[in-house]
Amino acid sequence: MKKLLELTVNRVQRQIAVEPTETLLDVLREDLGLTGTKHGCGEGDCGACTVLLDGQPVNSCLVLALQANGREVTTIEGVAADHDRLHPVQQSFVDLGAIQCGFCTPGMVISAVSLLQSNPKPTEEEVRQALSGNLCRCTGYQKIVEAVLDAAEKMGTGKTGNTADKRRA
Amino acid sequence: MRNWCGEPVPRVDGLDKARGRTVYLGDQSLDGALFGVLVRSPVAKGRLKKIYWDESIDWSGLFRVEAEDIPGQNCVSIIKKDMPCLAFDKIMYLGEPVALVASADLGLARSAALTAKQDIEPEKPLLDIRQAVEKYRQEPQSDGLIHSIDIERGDVQNALASSDLIVDGEYWTGPQEHVYLEPQVVAAIPRGDKIEILGSMQCPYYVRPAVALALGMPDENIIVRQTPTGGAFGGKEDFPSSIAIHAALLAQKAHAPVKIIFDRQEDISFTTKRHPSCVKLKAGVKADGTFSALEAEVLLDGGAYTTLSPVVLSRAAIHACGPYRWRDVGVKARTLRTNMPPYGAFRGFGAPQVHFAIESHVDEIAARLDMDPVELRKKNLLREGDQTATGQVLKESVSAVACLESVSRAADYAAFKKKLEHVQSTRHKKYGLGVASFWHGGGFTGAGEEHIAAEVAIDLMEGGRVQVAISSTEMGQGERTTIPQIAAQALGGIPLDLVSCDLPDTSNAPDSGPTVASRTIMMVGALVESCCMDVLAYLKKVSKTRDDEQIADWPDAVGRALKGRPKIRFAKKYEKPPDLKWNEERHVGDAYAAYAWGAVAARVSIDMLTMETTVDDIWCTVDAGKAINPKIVEGQVQGGLVQALGYALFENLQVSEQGAFLQNRLQNYIVPTSMDTPGLHVELIENMYSRGPFGAKGVGELPMNGLAPAIRNALRQALGQAPNRIPMIPENLVEQGLAGNTGG
Numbered sequence A: 001m002k003k004l005l006e007l008t009v010n011r012v013q014r015q016i017a018v019e020p021t022e023t024l025l026d027v028l029r030e031d032l033g034l035t036g037t038k039h040g041c042g043e044g045d046c047g048a049c050t051v052l053l054d055g056q057p058v059n060s061c062l063v064l065a066l067q068a069n070g071r072e073v074t075t076i077e078g079v080a081a082d083h084d085r086l087h088p089v090q091q092s093f094v095d096l097g098a099i100q101c102g103f104c105t106p107g108m109v110i111s112a113v114s115l116l117q118s119n120p121k122p123t124e125e126e127v128r129q130a131l132s133g134n135l136c137r138c139t140g141y142q143k144i145v146e147a148v149l150d151a152a153e154k155m156g157t158g159k160t161g162n163t164a165d166k167r168r169a
Numbered sequence B: 001m002r003n004w005c006g007e008p009v010p011r012v013d014g015l016d017k018a019r020g021r022t023v024y025l026g027d028q029s030l031d032g033a034l035f036g037v038l039v040r041s042p043v044a045k046g047r048l049k050k051i052y053w054d055e056s057i058d059w060s061g062l063f064r065v066e067a068e069d070i071p072g073q074n075c076v077s078i079i080k081k082d083m084p085c086l087a088f089d090k091i092m093y094l095g096e097p098v099a100l101v102a103s104a105d106l107g108l109a110r111s112a113a114l115t116a117k118q119d120i121e122p123e124k125p126l127l128d129i130r131q132a133v134e135k136y137r138q139e140p141q142s143d144g145l146i147h148s149i150d151i152e153r154g155d156v157q158n159a160l161a162s163s164d165l166i167v168d169g170e171y172w173t174g175p176q177e178h179v180y181l182e183p184q185v186v187a188a189i190p191r192g193d194k195i196e197i198l199g200s201m202q203c204p205y206y207v208r209p210a211v212a213l214a215l216g217m218p219d220e221n222i223i224v225r226q227t228p229t230g231g232a233f234g235g236k237e238d239f240p241s242s243i244a245i246h247a248a249l250l251a252q253k254a255h256a257p258v259k260i261i262f263d264r265q266e267d268i269s270f271t272t273k274r275h276p277s278c279v280k281l282k283a284g285v286k287a288d289g290t291f292s293a294l295e296a297e298v299l300l301d302g303g304a305y306t307t308l309s310p311v312v313l314s315r316a317a318i319h320a321c322g323p324y325r326w327r328d329v330g331v332k333a334r335t336l337r338t339n340m341p342p343y344g345a346f347r348g349f350g351a352p353q354v355h356f357a358i359e360s361h362v363d364e365i366a367a368r369l370d371m372d373p374v375e376l377r378k379k380n381l382l383r384e385g386d387q388t389a390t391g392q393v394l395k396e397s398v399s400a401v402a403c404l405e406s407v408s409r410a411a412d413y414a415a416f417k418k419k420l421e422h423v424q425s426t427r428h429k430k431y432g433l434g435v436a437s438f439w440h441g442g443g444f445t446g447a448g449e450e451h452i453a454a455e456v457a458i459d460l461m462e463g464g465r466v467q468v469a470i471s472s473t474e475m476g477q478g479e480r481t482t483i484p485q486i487a488a489q490a491l492g493g494i495p496l497d498l499v500s501c502d503l504p505d506t507s508n509a510p511d512s513g514p515t516v517a518s519r520t521i522m523m524v525g526a527l528v529e530s531c532c533m534d535v536l537a538y539l540k541k542v543s544k545t546r547d548d549e550q551i552a553d554w555p556d557a558v559g560r561a562l563k564g565r566p567k568i569r570f571a572k573k574y575e576k577p578p579d580l581k582w583n584e585e586r587h588v589g590d591a592y593a594a595y596a597w598g599a600v601a602a603r604v605s606i607d608m609l610t611m612e613t614t615v616d617d618i619w620c621t622v623d624a625g626k627a628i629n630p631k632i633v634e635g636q637v638q639g640g641l642v643q644a645l646g647y648a649l650f651e652n653l654q655v656s657e658q659g660a661f662l663q664n665r666l667q668n669y670i671v672p673t674s675m676d677t678p679g680l681h682v683e684l685i686e687n688m689y690s691r692g693p694f695g696a697k698g699v700g701e702l703p704m705n706g707l708a709p710a711i712r713n714a715l716r717q718a719l720g721q722a723p724n725r726i727p728m729i730p731e732n733l734v735e736q737g738l739a740g741n742t743g744g
C-alpha cells in the first residue's frame, strides 16, 4: 500500500506516494527524475548513491524513502547555489582532473561538500577518511583528494572563480 | 596557431559529469521499454534436456526466449563461434544463460524467470586453475586446450646447460574483477526492419556483427550507439555483445524496447575477469649477472569458451620475457579450459600476469647472485638496437633504463637500502622497498592492425566546425578530449572548441576498431592526424594559402570548401608500414609497432602479527611518448596503479565447489579505497615515437603491469622470503609459510 511521503529535495517541497519498500534512491531517480545520483551496488558498499539527508551524507540505497519523511535532501543537482553555477568542489573536480568516467563523481562531490561544511580546513588524511565510503575505480583517488584540498583553500580565501572555460581560451 | 598537444586542458565532459547531468543508459527511460532478465544454469557442467516453465502463472505481458527461438546462429561471434548465446544441450559453466524473460515490471520478470525448472544431467566440472594445470602437465595434448603459442629463439636448452647459474620459479595469479562503477547495461529498440542497440561498451563494431549473426539480419540493419560509459577496463570489450544479443532477441519477440541492466552481484558473478595464471620460469644467467637464456611455461585459465583468450595468450607470451635482453628463449604458452565463466579482457591483457612472474624472478636471480636488483635490471634491460624475444629489433623510443633510473632517484633507493636494517631490528613491523620494470606493446599484436584496417573520418561543417567520426569510445580515459587536441593541432592549431568527437554511432562513424590494446591515441590518433593533414592541404588549396602559411580565416576557408553543402567528409584508412613484418604461426617479427616503458617502486610495511601489508609510497615513471594531455595521462597512470594495488593486495576471488565465485559483492570483493591508497608520485618521460600522433604512444594498460611485482619484491626485502602468489592477502602469506618471523 502506497503512503504519502513529504520531503524537501534541493530546497523544493515534494509530496509523493511511495511503496513502504522503496528506497530513497529509487524515489530520487525514478519518481523525481534526479538521475545524477547513481546506483552502483544497491547494498551500501560503493557510495555512488550518496546524498545529504539533513546535511549528513548517507547512502540513499540503504535509506527507506519513508525514513526521509519531513526531512531535507540535497542531491548533486542541488549542491550549487543555483542552476548555472558550480559549487567550488565541482569546479575543482573539473579543473584538477578528478573526473574520468564520472560515475562516482556525484557521490564523491556530495561527500566532499559535506566534509568541507563540517571541517573547512581538512588535512589530506581527513579528506581520505571522508571519501573512504566512495569507491572510484578510475582515478586512483589522487586527483580527487587534490581537488577537495583545492576547493577547501579556495572556499577559505573566497577565490572560487569559474575557470572551467579555460580550455576554450 | 596554438600548440594543443601537451596542454592539460580540462576534459570536455567534465562539467556535465561534475553536475550529474551526464545521462548514462540506466538514467534514461525508454518509452514502453521492458526489462530483460537472464535464466541461468544452476550447475557448472552438464546436459540440459529441457526447460519447464510454470504455466500456472499469468504470462500475459511476459515474454520468453529459448535457444530454439533464435532466428540466426546461436553463437556470440568474436574470435571463434564456440560460445552459444543461450545454452542448449551442453552446459559449460555455472550461471550460463539458458533462456530469457522480459516484462515491463522488473520484479515480475525476475519471478517468472525463477519458475523455470531445468532438467539437467550434471557432470563433473573442472573449476580451478590448479586442477587444470595438473591435468595439463599429465597430458599436455588433451582436449582441455583452448589455444597454444610457442616462441623459440636460439637454442634455449643448450644455452641453459652452459649458463653459470640456473634459477627456477613458479608464480600464480588469481582472477580479477573490473568493478567498473557502472554495471553492465544495454538496450535494444526495434525500428522497422532495423534494430538499434544502445549500451555501455568499448567496441560498437564488435556488437554489430555479433547481433546481426544471431538475429539473422544484415550488419547494416543493426545500429549500435554507445551511451556514456561508467568505466570499462576491458570488461566492456566483448561482454556487451552477448547481452546486446539477449536484449535484441527479447525486443524482437516483444516488438518493444528491452533494457538489460545487471545488478552488482550478477555483474561480479557472471561477467568476464582477468585470466588466472601459472607461470613457470627457468633462467640461465652468467656469473656477472648477464641474462642469457629463459624458458617459460605460461598457463592461463580461459574458462569455458574461447572468447578473447587466444589474443590474451599471445600478449602474455610476448611479454613473458620482460623488458630484457635474452639471447635464447623458449616460451610455451597455453590457455586451458575450465568450467568457469569465460575469462576475458582486462587492462593489461595477459601482461600483468607474466610481469608478476618475470619481475619477481629477476629479484630471485639478484638474491642468488647477491646483486642489487636495480643494478641487475640496468645491466639487462632492453636498449635501442636490441632484439626482443620475437626477434624484433627495437629501432626507436626505448626508455626502460631511463624509467628505472628516474624511479630509483625519486624513491631515494640507495638511501632507503642503507637505512633498512636499522629500522627493522626494532619493530614488529617490517619494511621493504621493491622495484619492477615493465613494458607494454601498443596496438594489436602482430598483424592485428592490418586485419582491423581502421578507418577514420573528419567532417567539415559550417562555421568551420570539425567533427571527428571514429568508433573509438570514451569510457573515462579521455578520448573525447585528447582526440580533438590532436585534430586541432594537426589542422594548424585552430581553436579547440571548433573540434568535437561524439560518442560513436555505427550509422555515422566508420570502423576505427575497438577501444582496446592502448591503441586509441597511438593508432587511431595517428590516422586522425594524417586525415587532418589531407583536410588542411585541401583547405589551403581552396583558400589559396601557401604551404608554409597559416590559413588566415579558418571558417571562411571551410565555407569555400563546403560550397553550400552542410558538410564534407574526408576519410583515411590504416596502411601497414612496409617495414613491419610478422609471422603469426611462429610468433616471429615485429609484435608491436612501438612499446611504452615504465618502472615503479613501492615502499611497504607489513604487520607481523596480522600479516597485513600497507603500501606507504609509490613512485612510477612511464614513457608513453608525447603526453597529448599530461593531466589525462597522469590520471591514467594513477588509476592503473591503484587497480594494480588491488590486484596485488586485496582482490580475492575464491571458487566454491559448485563453481561460483564466493566473493560476489563489493562487501567481500575488496577494491582499494582512498584510505588504502598511498601518495602516488608519477613522472612522465616523453620519448617520441615517429609514427605516433605528435610522437604519442599508448598508455592505458601500461601502469597495470609493474606494481604487483614491485610490492612482492618489497615484501621479499622485508621478510627475506617472498610470496609467489597474487593476491598477497594475509591468508595467502600465512599459507606460504611467511608468517611467524618477527625478526628482532
Ligand code: FES
Residues within 6 Å of the ligand: A038, A039, A040, A041, A042, A043, A044, A045, A046, A047, A048, A049, A050, A059, A060, A061, A062
Ligand atoms: S548504490 Fe548505494 S552504496 Fe552503492
Ligand code: FES
Residues within 6 Å of the ligand: A098, A099, A100, A101, A102, A103, A104, A105, A135, A136, A137, A138, A139, B181, B230, B231, B476
Ligand atoms: S571516475 Fe570512474 S569511478 Fe570514479
